[in-house]
Amino acid sequence: MTENRSAAQQAIGDITPKLADLTDKVLFGDVWERDGLSPRDRSLVTVTALIALYRSDQLGFHLKLALDNGLSEDELSEAITHLAFYAGWPNAMGAAAQLKAVLADAA
Secondary structure, three states: OHHHOOHHHHHHOOOOHHHHHHHHHHHHOOHHHOOOOOHHHHHHHHHHHHHHOOOHHHHHHHHHHHHHOOOOHHHHHHHHHHHHHHHOHHHHHHHHHHHHHHHHHHO
């Protein structure tokens, strides 16, 4: 029955059902659906923030979503390389490893 459950419901719905509900309804159901930015641009902003803040737990999910939202492997690679100089080398190295894993899983 997991096919009908969102990623948030599958990941945390059993332990924090309200957080999963807010993730589905407010974050992805409202904020991500606003007209001000395209899903592609929202993904680039989100991936950049996660890398800069070294929030690696969420990064793999958002790298995959960024690809689904139209960012290319080359664009994500360039963003990661660029961020090495603004967000720190370890952050970029970790992000590069996660991108590599996401791409390997997609292949």
